Amino acid sequence: MSKQFFPGVGQPISYEGRESKNPLAFKYYDKNRRVGDRTMGEHLRFAVAYWHTFMGTGADMFGGPSFRREWHKASDPMERARDTMDAAFEFAHKLTADYYCFHDRDIAPEGESFSHSCRNLETMVERAKDIQKATGIRLLWGTANLFSNPVYSQGAGTSPDAHVFAYAAAQMKNAIDATHTLGGENYVFWGGREGYETLLNTDLKREQEQMARLLHMAVEYKNRIGFKGQFLIEPKPAEPTKHQYDFDAATTISFLREYGLLEHFKLNIEANHATLAGHSFEHELAVASAAGMLGSVDANRGDLLLGWDTDQFPNDITGTAFAMMIILKQNGLGKGGLNFDAKVRRSSVDPTDLFHAHIGGMDTFARGLLIAHQIIKEKVLDNIIEERYNSFKSGIGAQIMAGKSSLEDLEKWILREGAPAVRSGRQELLENILNSYVV
Numbered sequence: 001m002s003k004q005f006f007p008g009v010g011q012p013i014s015y016e017g018r019e020s021k022n023p024l025a026f027k028y029y030d031k032n033r034r035v036g037d038r039t040m041g042e043h044l045r046f047a048v049a050y051w052h053t054f055m056g057t058g059a060d061m062f063g064g065p066s067f068r069r070e071w072h073k074a075s076d077p078m079e080r081a082r083d084t085m086d087a088a089f090e091f092a093h094k095l096t097a098d099y100y101c102f103h104d105r106d107i108a109p110e111g112e113s114f115s116h117s118c119r120n121l122e123t124m125v126e127r128a129k130d131i132q133k134a135t136g137i138r139l140l141w142g143t144a145n146l147f148s149n150p151v152y153s154q155g156a157g158t159s160p161d162a163h164v165f166a167y168a169a170a171q172m173k174n175a176i177d178a179t180h181t182l183g184g185e186n187y188v189f190w191g192g193r194e195g196y197e198t199l200l201n202t203d204l205k206r207e208q209e210q211m212a213r214l215l216h217m218a219v220e221y222k223n224r225i226g227f228k229g230q231f232l233i234e235p236k237p238a239e240p241t242k243h244q245y246d247f248d249a250a251t252t253i254s255f256l257r258e259y260g261l262l263e264h265f266k267l268n269i270e271a272n273h274a275t276l277a278g279h280s281f282e283h284e285l286a287v288a289s290a291a292g293m294l295g296s297v298d299a300n301r302g303d304l305l306l307g308w309d310t311d312q313f314p315n316d317i318t319g320t321a322f323a324m325m326i327i328l329k330q331n332g333l334g335k336g337g338l339n340f341d342a343k344v345r346r347s348s349v350d351p352t353d354l355f356h357a358h359i360g361g362m363d364t365f366a367r368g369l370l371i372a373h374q375i376i377k378e379k380v381l382d383n384i385i386e387e388r389y390n391s392f393k394s395g396i397g398a399q400i401m402a403g404k405s406s407l408e409d410l411e412k413w414i415l416r417e418g419a420p421a422v423r424s425g426r427q428e429l430l431e432n433i434l435n436s437y438v439v
């Protein structure tokens with residue numbers, strides 16, 4: 001690589017241990033350290049998100065770009081795309097992240113026509129392929145941006161206009177091709193504008209049927225071209241659209257089941273989307289995991305005092321410990337990983353701030369992993385949870401679950417046995433136990 005976009009970071013970031021005061025070093029993330037049956041790197045499978053980290057400018061509703069980004073300087077859009085890609089791989093390499101994720105429109109600019117956009121994408125995919133080969137950095141997932149172009153203002157798959165649906169399908173086909181060519185391990189569907197603003201102009205049922213049709217077409221195409229990556233849906237309740245159909249994990253799973261799509265998809269759970277839906281991150285992970293549907297994670301956090309998707313970097317150790325407990329319990333994320341769908345604040349204008357943000361996120365998840373591993377190894381919670389359901393393992397409980405009791409049987413049983421004793425759920429004790437591992 002010719003230009004250096006991060007001259008302030010000379011060497012790849014290394015692990016220096018918790019006593020280190022070097023801000024450009026890992027204190028907990030020790031990539032090759034074994035934790036249980038795999039290394040930290042294999043457990044965590046960190047990915048860098050192209051859109052926030054390399055496309056982000058710091059602009060918000062109240063002001064224009066604030067970030068100092070050498071790779072945004074070229075006036076020709078394709079030259080800018082090449083510089084941005086070089087910056088992305090230089091960054092991932094120096095961060096020692098094995099993966100990256102992109103939208104089609106992040107890596108290649110839209111052209112003057114659809115075919116021009118496709119050509120731009122193909123050109124940039126060829127370039128990414130070469131750099132992936134040279135650096136060993138892989139694609140965790142690709143996706144299509146079906147929300148920025150004004151044609152998608154009333155949805156893509158759920159647009160009332162079949163012409164828009166076809167445009168979205170054509171764009172999606174090219175994004176799946178790009179992901180396939182680059183050996184992407186997953187392909188993500190996030191329906192930012194798949195929802196509605198007002199029922200005054202909306203046929204809810206029809207729109208969901210359309211969305212299911214588009215997803216069936218994607219599954220058929222995947223099989224035709226032999227793409228082996230995992231399809232993932234990323235739930236989010238709102239923003240940019242007022243009501244989004246993939247509200248949360250439970251809603252999305254039931255949509256997939258309703259339309260015969262369950263076996264072809266898993267979920268990509270994002271922490272800040274969980275909280276926007278009124279859930280905790282661990283709730284969404286647990287719901288997806290219990291259904292055998294937890295495929296990948298968009299690792300970030302929201303702000304309790306702000307009501308929108310602030311996409312901040314994770315820094316809550318208890319939260320990552322909870323998340324890693326759920327992930328370890330299901331024996332990892334398979335083809336999925338932890339993608340930092342997170343952005344630095346508008347005032348963090350230096351390229352080096354991107355390193356601080358990712359190092360913090362990676363250390364926070366590494367600590368979460370170590371804590372979760374210890375709690376699982378010592379069976380601290382397992383024993384308590386197991387014991388809590390003991391009454392269902394024999395006697396009347398076993399009979400109930402075997403389908404051998406009717407309401408009348410249970411009435412008779414209660415008349416004989418009387419009212420149950422009230423037992424403690426011991427929540428405060430358990431919270432203290434969890435805290436003792438976090439400290």
Ligand code: XUL
Binds near residue numbers: 143
């Ligand atoms: C938006 C969001 C997206 C998806 C990919 O909130 O999370 O960036 O992750 O389209």
Ligand code: CO
Binds near residue numbers: 234270298341
């Ligand atoms: Co996301």
